[in-house]
Amino acid sequence: MADDKTKRDFRDRDRVSADEDYEVEYFATKTGITPQQVKELIAKHGNQRETLERVTLRKQ
Template sequence: MADDKSKRDFRDRDRISADEDYEVEYFATKTGITPQQVKELIAKHGNQRETLEREAKALRKQ
């Protein structure tokens, strides 16, 4: 089910949906990694934003 963009509150701000291309693209741009890398991180570590930001930072340093 797609996000309802008319509902703008705190419900899923701490998560990134791999099914929503705009969320993946935004996170990829923000962290300096590719959208494919974002999807791989989500598959490996889950969709918690804090964890993904930490892992993306570590990935960039490699």
Template sequence: MADDKSKRDFRDRDRVSADEDYEVEYFAAKAGVTPQQVKELIAKHGNQRETLEREAKALRGNG
């Protein structure tokens, strides 16, 4: 089931959902990586935003 964007609260701001394309695409654009790389990072490291930001930065540094 898709997120109801009209219902916003604090609960999942610290996570990125691999199942929601708009979240993956937004995070990818913000982090400077591809959506596919975001999905791979989520699969490898989990969906905590802070961890993903750190790993995306490291990935950009290696590329």
């Protein structure tokens, strides 16, 4: 069954899913790191977008 596009829920916008390649690619492009580095950061720090951005900025 297809998702109901009229019911929109944005609860996970503050997270980066390591299972979704497009999310990993977008975050990698946005922050200037490789997709593999994004996955490593998620494994180490969790998938909260704010935390990942803070850690990424600190390393640059």
